[in-house]
Amino acid sequence: MGLSAEQIRVAMDALAATEPAFAAGLSRVGYPPPRLRERGYATLLRTILGQQVSVASAAAVYRKLESLVGNPNDPHTILAASDEILRAAGLSRQKASYVRSLAEEVTSGRLDLDALPEDDEEAIAALVRVKGIGRWSAEIYLLFAEGRQDVWPAGDLAVQIEIGRLLGHDERPSEKLTRSLAEAWRPHRGALAIFTWHHYGAGPDTPPKDAAPV
Structure with a gap:
């Protein structure tokens, strides 16, 4: 099975502590739900x-x-x-x-x-x-399906779009740049990918929450 809610939370907290853009994203949309599939x-x-x-x-x-x-x-x-x-x-x-x-x-x-x-x-x-x-x-x-914590699907369009938005890029970063940028986010890239899909689904104009997620 995939990453649990607790694993995602721990990983995103670690990323938010080192990257203000991710902390701001969490304050807007909160933690993403797990994405779980059966192995096999x-x-x-x-x-x-x-x-x-x-x-x-x-x-x-x-x-x-x-x-x-x-x-x-x-x-x-x-x-x-x-x-x-x-x-x-x-x-x-x-x-x-x-x-x-x-x-x-x-x-x-x-x-x-x-x-x-x-x-x-x-x-x-x-x-x-x-x-x-x-x-x-x-x-x-x-x-x-396996919950590999550092898998990074840099070729995913939504991942590219949201990494660009979160980091304030004028254009969607390429797969190569998205993969390169993510080297700094090891070993939590799997949780970050799940967060980018969550952020993408919320839309670019999601207003900030009243308080940071708990």
Whole structure:
């Protein structure tokens, strides 16, 4: 599971103590709620189904897949399903190949989601070997499902926008700059990423709270 509310609070307090911009952001929108996902195949399957579609569309595809194959969370059912069935569930030819790739990696044992490398970069490398899993998807999985405290999805648009806003940049920082800036925020970058999404959701004109969050 991902970072707990207490872990996020402790990390954000540490960041706010060294960066006034983060302290000001906390006073405006408060601490973010946890973002928790189950570790394992089912979460990665959902990640692939959700790529480039709305949450509602991804949920509809999952329900249709469930009605056609039984339990989509068992990779063997995906491997046993024909291309026609996967297409009937609403998967594009590309996504069908992605979910098959994931199922093959897991059932073959080449990808052991219960024993990913402890080093974050090595874990990301193991995940991106799956067709359809890019760096962003791998980072989100490690943050939400494994609670890796220093994962930093610098390629995320909302993260870039909010880091720029919080630090007073005139333009949205690039992925390279967002990654470089974050070196100073180790080892709390995972909590900060969650905070940037929270701050982004609150909008740029959120008025300050009457008192600092407790």
